[in-house]
Amino acid sequence: MLAVDLAHSSVRELNATLHRLAPGGNETHWRVLNPRGQHAVAVGIEQPVLVEIEGHVGYYCGGMNKLATVIVSGNAGQGVAENMMSGKVWVKGDASQAAGATGCGGLLVIDGNASARCGISMKGIDIVVKGSVGHLSAFMAQAGNLVVLEDAGEALGDSIYEAQLYVRGKVHGLGADCIEKPLEEAHKANLRRLLDAAGVNGSVDVGEFRRYGSARKLYHFHVDNIGNY
Amino acid sequence: MCGIAGLFLKDRKLEGDLGAMLAGMLSPLNDRGPDSAGFAVYGAEMPGHLKFTLRVPQLFDVEPLLKGLREAVGAPLAHRHHDTHIVASIPADREAPARRALQAFPEVTIVGCGRRMEIFKEVGRPDDVSRRFGLKRMTGTHAIGHTRMATESAVTTNGAHPFTTDEDQCLVHNGSLSNHNAVRRELIKQGLSFQTENDTEVAAGFITAKLRGGCSLRQAMESSLGSLDGFYTFVIGTKAGFGVLRDPIACKPAVMAETEQLVAFGTEYRALVDLPRIESAKVWEPAPAIVYQWELH
Amino acid sequence: MTSQSRWIHTPPRKSATFDEASVAEIRRAAATGLYDIRGGGAKRKLPHFDDLLFLGASISRYPLEGYREKCATDVTIGSRYAKAPIKLKIPITIAGMSFGSLSAQAKEALGRGASAVGTSTTTGDGGMTQEERRHSSVLVYQLLPSRYGMNPDDLRKADAIEVVVGQGAKPGGGGMLLGQKISKRVAEMRVLPEGIDQRSASRHPDWTGPDDLEIKIQELREITDWMKPIYIKVGASRPYYDTMLAVKSGADAVVLDGMQGGTAATQEVFIEHVGIPTLAAIPPAVQALQELGMHRKVQLIVSGGIRNGADVAKALALGADAVSIGTAALVALGDNDPHLEDEYRALGTTAGAYDDWHEGRDPAGITTQDPVLASRLDPVVAGHKLANYLSVLALETQTIARACGKSHVHNLEPEDLVALTVEAAAMARVPLAGTNWIPGRSETK
Numbered sequence: 001m002l003a004v005d006l007a008h009s010s011v012r013e014l015n016a017t018l019h020r021l022a023p024g025g026n027e028t029h030w031r032v033l034n035p036r037g038q039h040a041v042a043v044g045i046e047q048p049v050l051v052e053i054e055g056h057v058g059y060y061c062g063g064m065n066k067l068a069t070v071i072v073s074g075n076a077g078q079g080v081a082e083n084m085m086s087g088k089v090w091v092k093g094d095a096s097q098a099a100g101a102t103g104c105g106g107l108l109v110i111d112g113n114a115s116a117r118c119g120i121s122m123k124g125i126d127i128v129v130k131g132s133v134g135h136l137s138a139f140m141a142q143a144g145n146l147v148v149l150e151d152a153g154e155a156l157g158d159s160i161y162e163a164q165l166y167v168r169g170k171v172h173g174l175g176a177d178c179i180e181k182p183l184e185e186a187h188k189a190n191l192r193r194l195l196d197a198a199g200v201n202g203s204v205d206v207g208e209f210r211r212y213g214s215a216r217k218l219y220h221f222h223v224d225n226i227g228n229y
Numbered sequence: 230m231c232g233i234a235g236l237f238l239k240d241r242k243l244e245g246d247l248g249a250m251l252a253g254m255l256s257p258l259n260d261r262g263p264d265s266a267g268f269a270v271y272g273a274e275m276p277g278h279l280k281f282t283l284r285v286p287q288l289f290d291v292e293p294l295l296k297g298l299r300e301a302v303g304a305p306l307a308h309r310h311h312d313t314h315i316v317a318s319i320p321a322d323r324e325a326p327a328r329r330a331l332q333a334f335p336e337v338t339i340v341g342c343g344r345r346m347e348i349f350k351e352v353g354r355p356d357d358v359s360r361r362f363g364l365k366r367m368t369g370t371h372a373i374g375h376t377r378m379a380t381e382s383a384v385t386t387n388g389a390h391p392f393t394t395d396e397d398q399c400l401v402h403n404g405s406l407s408n409h410n411a412v413r414r415e416l417i418k419q420g421l422s423f424q425t426e427n428d429t430e431v432a433a434g435f436i437t438a439k440l441r442g443g444c445s446l447r448q449a450m451e452s453s454l455g456s457l458d459g460f461y462t463f464v465i466g467t468k469a470g471f472g473v474l475r476d477p478i479a480c481k482p483a484v485m486a487e488t489e490q491l492v493a494f495g496t497e498y499r500a501l502v503d504l505p506r507i508e509s510a511k512v513w514e515p516a517p518a519i520v521y522q523w524e525l526h
Numbered sequence: 527m528t529s530q531s532r533w534i535h536t537p538p539r540k541s542a543t544f545d546e547a548s549v550a551e552i553r554r555a556a557a558t559g560l561y562d563i564r565g566g567g568a569k570r571k572l573p574h575f576d577d578l579l580f581l582g583a584s585i586s587r588y589p590l591e592g593y594r595e596k597c598a599t600d601v602t603i604g605s606r607y608a609k610a611p612i613k614l615k616i617p618i619t620i621a622g623m624s625f626g627s628l629s630a631q632a633k634e635a636l637g638r639g640a641s642a643v644g645t646s647t648t649t650g651d652g653g654m655t656q657e658e659r660r661h662s663s664v665l666v667y668q669l670l671p672s673r674y675g676m677n678p679d680d681l682r683k684a685d686a687i688e689v690v691v692g693q694g695a696k697p698g699g700g701g702m703l704l705g706q707k708i709s710k711r712v713a714e715m716r717v718l719p720e721g722i723d724q725r726s727a728s729r730h731p732d733w734t735g736p737d738d739l740e741i742k743i744q745e746l747r748e749i750t751d752w753m754k755p756i757y758i759k760v761g762a763s764r765p766y767y768d769t770m771l772a773v774k775s776g777a778d779a780v781v782l783d784g785m786q787g788g789t790a791a792t793q794e795v796f797i798e799h800v801g802i803p804t805l806a807a808i809p810p811a812v813q814a815l816q817e818l819g820m821h822r823k824v825q826l827i828v829s830g831g832i833r834n835g836a837d838v839a840k841a842l843a844l845g846a847d848a849v850s851i852g853t854a855a856l857v858a859l860g861d862n863d864p865h866l867e868d869e870y871r872a873l874g875t876t877a878g879a880y881d882d883w884h885e886g887r888d889p890a891g892i893t894t895q896d897p898v899l900a901s902r903l904d905p906v907v908a909g910h911k912l913a914n915y916l917s918v919l920a921l922e923t924q925t926i927a928r929a930c931g932k933s934h935v936h937n938l939e940p941e942d943l944v945a946l947t948v949e950a951a952a953m954a955r956v957p958l959a960g961t962n963w964i965p966g967r968s969e970t971k
Contacts, residue, residue, distance in 0.1 A: 015748045037257070037499035039741050044678050044749030056498050056512070060732070060745040064678035075512055077498055078482055079732035079745075083676055096482065096514060098732040102673035104717070115514050116479055120731040121673060123717040135479070135517065140727060142717045159725055161718060219722040220705060221560060230737035261737035263774065378737055378774055381767050405735065460734065480734035496737075 002027055007034040011041055018068075021047045037077065042070050048087070059096075062089040065106065081108045084125055097134070100127045103144065109198040116153065119146045122163055128198035138165050139175065147194050149204065157212055165212040166191055168204070177218045183211045230481075231390070231403040232258025232355075232376040235464045235471050235494035236504075237523050241370075243490055243505070247272075248367030250504060252359045255374045257499035259355045262376025265389035266358040267350025269399045269466045272369035274344045275307070278318045279396070281327065282341045282348045284386065285313060294334055301330035312361040313386075314340065316347050338387065338424075343397030345369070345468055350389040370525060373466045373494075375401040382426040392433035395440050397468035402429040403496055404481045406459035432457060436465065450474045450520045464494055470524035479517035486510040492523050551794075562794040563702070565627075565883030565893065567695050567786040567830060567853060572803045574786070574831055575840040577950030578943050579959060582929040590928040597924040598934045601848050603825045604686060604755020604778040607747070611755055611778075612664055612686050615644030616920040617848035617935060618838060620855050621783070621829050622668045622688065622759070624650025626703050626712040627790030627883070628856075629900035630657055631908075632892045635859050637661030638905060639912025643920070648688060648850075650790075651701035651726070653715050654680040661905075666757065669746070671700050671727040674716040678749055687746055688757040689739070689777075691730075691768075694787030694804070694830045696796040697761030700726030704791060707886040709895040736771040743776045757781050762807035762830065763800075769814035773824050781850065782811050784830025788853040790893065791884035804830035804841075806953040809940075812845030821845065822936075835922020842923070843938035844954060851919075858915035859908040860890045 004014050014032065021027055025047070032053040035041050039058035042051045045068040053061070056074035062081040068088075072080070075093035082101040091099075094112035101117070103125025110118075110127070116134035119127050124143045135153035138146050141163035151169035158175020164187070165178075174180075183206075191206040234254035238244055251268060285291060291310075298317055299306045307318040319327045321344075331337060341348030349362045355376040359365070375390040382388050391399035406412075409428035416434045417423070423430055435457060439449035446465065450472055453463070462481045465472040473494060475483055486493045486501045488510045495501045498512070515521055540546070551562060583589040590597060604611035620640050625633050627650060634657045640647045646664035649655075653675015654667055667684030669676065681687065692698060703712070703724040713720040733742045743756050758772040759781035772780045784804025789797065808828055815821040828841045829850035841849045862870075864877040869889035873880065883893035891903035927935045930942045944959040945951035951958045952965040 012748065012752070016751055019751060036502040037497060039499075040745040040748040043745055044681075046678070055508075056502070058497060058499055059738075059741050063745050064681070064749055066678060075498065077484075078738070082732045083673060083678075085677055094512065094514075096484070097480075101732040102676060104677065116517070117731065121727065123673070134514075139731075140725065161722075218725065219719065221723050230735040232737070261740060378771070380736070380771060381764065403737070480729070482738065 001029040001031060003031040003033060005033040006036065006038060006041075011038050014041065015043060018042060018045050018047075018049070018051070021049060023047060035074070039077070042068070045070070045087075056093070065089060075112070076110075081106070081125070084108065094131070095129075099129075100125050103127070107194075107197055113150075119144070119163070122146065126194055126197070128194055128200070130198070130200065132169065135172075136175070138163055138178075141165070145190065145194055147191065147198070147209075149200070157214075159218065160212075160214045162214060164190070166194075166209040167212065168209045171210070171212070174212065177215045178212055179215045181211045181213045183207070183209060187211055230261065230378050230380060230405070231401075232262040232496045232500065233373070233401050233403050233462065233464050233483075233494065234258060234375075234496070234500050235371075235373040235466075235473070237371040237471055237492040238490065239492065240490035244370060245368050247369045247372055248363075249365045251367075251372045251374050252364045253503045254493070254495060254500040255355050255359055255364075255376055257502075258376040258496060261496065262378050263354055264379050264384040265350065265352045265377045265386065266355035266375060267348065267377075267389045267391050267401075268359075268362075268364060268372055268374035269341065269346055269348045269391045270364075270367045270369045270372045271345045271397075271466065271468065272347065272367065275318050277321055278307075279321050279324055279342055279344060280347055281317045281319055281331075281339055282346075283315045283317060283331070284338045284340050284350075285315065286336050287313065289336065291315065294337060297330040297333060298327060301326040311349060311363055313351060314349050314362065341391075341393040341399060343468065346393075346397045346399065346466065348391055348393060348399055350375075350386060350391065352384055352386050352389065371466070371471060373399070373401055373464050373471060380405055381428070385425070388425045388427045388430075390429055391466065392427075392430050394433040394437040394465070397466075398436070398440070398446075399466045400429065400433040400436060401464050402432055402461055403483075404459060404461035404476070406432065406457055406461060408458040412457065428459070432461070432463065446472055447520050447522060454518055462496070467524075470522060472523075473515050473521040474519070475515055475517045477518040483515050484512065485515055485521075486512045563704070563791050563884050564794055564797070564881045565788065565790050566797070566881040567788040568798050568801075568803075569881075570798060572786065573805050573947065573949045573953055574803060575805060575837045577805070577946045578840050578954055578956065579946065580836075580839065580843070580926055580930060580942055581944060583931050587931045589931055590933060592925070592928060595928070596933060597928045599920050599924060601825070601936070603757075603827070603848065606755075606778045606824055607752065607776070608686075608755040608778055609751075609753045610685075612646060612666075614646060614664065614848065616916065617842065617846075617923075618832075618916055618919050619645050619666075619827065619848060619850045620647040621787070621850040621852035622648035622650045622666070622690065622693075623852055623856075624652035624701070624703075624790065625655045625658065626650070626652035626674075626707060626716070626895070627893060629891055629894055629903060630655060630711075631900050631903040631905045632856070632859060633658045634661050634905035635903065635908035635912060636855060637665075638909025639855075639858070639916060640664070642909065642913035643916045645916065646685065649684075651690075652703075652712065653677075654683070655715075659683055661909075668759075671730045672716075673731065674701075674718075681746070681750055684754060686755040686757060686779075687750070688759050688781060689743065689746075690759045691739075692761035692763075692783075693759065693789060694761045694783030694785050694801050695789035696792045697763040697801045698728060699792055699796055699800075700728040702726060702789075702791045702884070704884045704886075707884070707895045712895060736775045739771075739775040755779060757827070759783065761785075761787070762802045762804065765802075765807040766810035766814045769811040769826070770818065773815070773818050773820050777824060779825040779827060779847075780811065780815075781827045781829065782807055783850075784828070786831030787829050788856075803953070804828060804832075805950060808841065808844040808846060809953070809955045815845070822847065835919050835924075836926060838919055838923045839926040839935070839938055840943065842935055843942050844940055847936070854915070855912060856892055858912045859892055860903065860911070861888070861892050863890060866890060
């Protein structure tokens, strides 16, 4: 296990080191100390290593992550795991705006709350938030799953495409073209899989969730939809 | 655009460190606001007196100014120099003559006025601005600070934040308003005057007009939601505390932290990292379109 | 004579305000209930480079001999921060156009043509295709609000990264691609259902404002180990402030696209009524760079209506480091060619006016995803035509520069120019021909 102390090294040196890791190498476990809210920590990793960050991070932690597991023992600023391709990012505290933005794959887990625009423009990432998400979450969400154990803010899933949303608590408002849909066995199995992957134990009943998705009425520009634009 | 830092002390024992803590909060916000900086510190009140924070040009001969004020006040003048700014304590019943005396010096700007509030702002990198004014040595119960990246108006001292809205009140802003020119024209009709093209000055004027019309600060802030268009996080300093408001779309970042000793606001979490006991603080983001206020009791 | 013949016949008179185009558009809107969508840039007459002229050498200045006396055209983009700045042989690049709006064949042709003359192409609002990377010797990769196709592998394969805040045809708007062009391959790259009308974001999802853009750029540099130049592209709107802020956000280069700049598809009203002409945008942008001490250190690439070497030379003279072409490149490939006139007529248009690119029925095979139509474009032949055109642009620029006594095209300066109209003089900040007068500025010697 290798430790990097950001009180003495720069974020640039840390990222460069992580980028130089060769496939199949044995430097697979990293600890990052004293992040102190700095930005772009552990971005662009391409190897299946484990990076544990002790403290709060700034914007874009784990940005464009591939294959790695990044664990933040603290809060994460704007855009955590933005455009993640694969792997896992786990925030033990809260996440700021645009968590998982445009993510294409992998799993983002937030133990606390996520702020506005969680999963904005998501393109295949799975996001599990154990607290609540803010307004405009899943805005223009194209693919992937967003699971929220507590509440969702206003305009959930506004302009949504084919992403699947599951919320257990209160939804304060649905966005344009986002509607509630029936929760069937296949969806429950999907939910169970996601909750297990996120370390949510079996005490959470998947039947308590409601599913939301696209009504698909905005898929073609039409004058009757003028009120939605 | 900008960085904002706000600090409100619940624990009186920290008052001596207020300036040092605020300076530490502004430092990480240099990059996002490199053009100019300013801060308002709410320190000791001299009973029966108002503090005028005045800005004078470089190489200005202050003697005639001080003489003019002494004559207006009719007494020795307690004053302090901080780089280009002078804080002068004027007996509250001599406010009008003091203002008249100041009119004889058009190059001197009244940056702020209040029982407790002192405002300092200048062009330059925020760390340099803090150092020039001696922020680290300042003390008080609460303070707000701002680092500026000018968007559509010039980089001038007048364009720096905070803008004062009323006695003991001031406003800082991160974001970009989109209807400020129309709002400015309306406020001019109501008798306000403006020194810059800056959108933030308009927001400050809007709050001032509402307060003069009898609104509470909370009501004034709430009415800005309907009247000011664009993107904004406002932090407003008042005699007793501070207020925070984010616009309904809430794209501009805002982080708050609270401990038993303090409440802090920062545009980025990095601004908060050196505050005492921050590791165990409650850290959250203010919700959009909701007025938050903290006040001393 | 009868009483009727005493009255003089009044010829029918159409309105200049309610002209044929306006009236036809009102009828179309009444019939469909939807705004008109088309491709291309602003079509109406605007103050442009044609309103400027060069002052060639005579007695007070001396020209360079053609061919023998060198007039260099090379330019380096991205020297501010990047470890590997881009070196181009000519100051003319190919602007961002997506695979999706263009056929794969067209993208390949652009790459072939640009590479043959030593310049760059740019991806568009849809991501990077393998063909494009293979055929472009220098490829700029766009980061747009939609993030369609964005991934770190392509970011690392790119030679430069262009953060797109907006484009000249629609400053403040997002991308648009209609169902007829969302083919299986396009849909897969963009993670969208096939055949739907794509809706696009106008703001970036994870940052708003120059203060947060600065942090986003930092992230992009970190992911690519600070190797690659980062451009910021804006549609011409408030170019003075936008250029200032781009520099303060950390850009290596600013790409400025005037309202004549084309788009694959957007609302007609957006194209014609939002954004300012290229000519008017350049001096404020250059002024911003000069005030920051960054002229020639942060490069300025200008696009929107560049057609010939005179346009290139004029843009450089006003202070640009390079220009970018979009519409002109497509024309060079064969877009709107008269030999397809019968097919244009069948589409209800004519060669030179065809702009319904969003419909995806381009007979030239360029702005279409239809495999039959797209196969009409031979990328090798079209690439060769583009290379020819780019060479001519460069030669024309050199010809003009030599005539003004310059051994490098970058030594062209505003004082080499005069204007033919008051508007152009005021916008370009050069005097009216034969006078010392720059409208809005005091008389100078």
